[in-house]
Amino acid sequence: MSSRRDFIQKLSFGFGLTAISDLTFRPDNPPAFRPADKQLRVALMGLGGYANIVAKAMQDCKMATIAGIVSGTPSKIETWKQKYNIPDKNIYNYETVGELKNNPDIDLVYITTPNSLHHKHVLQIAAAGKNVLCEKPVADNAKQAREMIAACKKANVRFYIGYRLHFEPHTKEVIRMREAGEFGKIMHVNNYMGFKIGDPTQWRLKKALAGGGALMDVGVYSLNGARYATGEEPVWVTAQETKTDPVKFAEVDETILFQLGFPSGAIANCGCTYNFNNTERLYINGDKGFAELSPAFGYGPIKGRTHLGPLNQPVVMHQTLQMDGIADIILNNKPDPHVTGEEGLKDMIVIDAIYESIRKGGAKIFINK
Incomplete structure (x- = not known):
């Protein structure tokens, strides 16, 4: 790719x-x-x-x-x-x-x-x-x-x-299992998303249009996934950036690793990159069970398993489910599955803290809501 x-x-x-x-x-x-x-x-x-x-x-x-x-x-x-x-x-x-x-x-x-x-x-x-x-x-x-x-x-x-992904069947099942306590107490989350970006002239490598690099584009999957994997909001973050091509990535970040701490004591190790492929995984480890989605964040098909066996949810184009889901929310006042503007704000608060940690050499940043 x-x-x-x-x-x-x-x-x-x-x-x-x-x-x-x-x-x-x-x-x-x-x-x-x-x-x-x-x-x-x-x-x-x-x-x-x-x-x-x-x-x-x-x-x-x-x-x-x-x-x-x-x-x-x-x-x-x-x-x-x-x-x-x-x-x-x-x-x-x-x-x-x-x-x-x-x-x-x-x-x-x-x-x-x-x-x-x-x-x-x-x-x-x-x-x-x-x-x-x-x-x-x-x-x-x-x-x-x-x-x-x-x-x-x-x-x-x-x-x-x-x-x-909040409308995607495999992801919804993992969230349901977590909410039902089937994984027990969530101890650790491990999420990664990335790919090797091509054309060096594209808008995603221009900060004025992209706002940032891998973190803004695909890191939000790792971050949002950590939030729905735990059902909590992070209280601190540390982060590190690696840049192997300072010319191509002169304006934006190439690879970022970040760690999140949650009120329950759960820890998430997350990453995002524009430098290599085959990087797409969500793993939840609880004291009673686990869940793994891999691929976890792309357009599909999502695949996964838990301690109870394979996940065999329907394979449907995500955007079809998303648009019908949004319509159902608006037309029929159905419950919102955490896709409002406020949810976007919660991710941006953490992204701001990640960039702050990088600027401060990987310092632990406590997140203010």
Whole structure:
């Protein structure tokens, strides 16, 4: 795999062949949507590689449908318009996106633009009065995440983060087992995610667009996985960075290892990298049992086992489950499986602390919420 694009395409293609927080709105004054036909009408903002994966997955959705697009690349618009039968009135660019407020045919905008644009775009969509689903990481830092949450609350719209694994059956089963006490007291978590990044000119290696490197892109999987593996929020972190190619990774981090401490005494050893492949694992060790997912974080198929035997949950394209799940939450007020903007903020608080630890030579940083 020579680039993250190859990584994404390979995983999604192979998969396709086989196949804390309260909500950020006031329950007595929910945002407007059309529940009659039980279809959440979604506009995709940013028509890059991941948006194509989401769009493909949404063809199998029962409760969510592609209703519009927002793109800064005119050459992409005609293809998307024809492929997904999108009317002209539901097509926007980054200059006209504010006009969404006058369009009752779009309920939610899914933002899949580069990381450092998330803050600006979430504020724009909130100002337009539309519900927001934003890819992770939610922002460049916790300060921005708090501003995004505040903007959505002020606009009375719902704000979610693209934590697709919270809808994925193997991951959900591991969380269920942990919540049921089947692993006993969680003692240790070991999580890794990474790949060898290719094209040195891509936006993921430019801090102005990516916000950071491996930690922001794939480290969030290791971090979020440690949080749902323990069901706790870390209270301290230590971290170390390794950089073997200071030219290619001049602006962003290449490989980061970090350790998390939790109130119960559980410890997590986590890592993320842009320098090597075959790095995708979640391992939970409790005093009564264990769980292992490997692959654990990619687009699938997720595979796993526990002390009770193999996990044989259904293999379904993650984004299909995610989009139907978000629709079910909004249209039917179903419980949120920890995918709100506040969940994104919790990850950003820890990411800020990880970077602080690295700046301070690996010092233990106590995390302030």
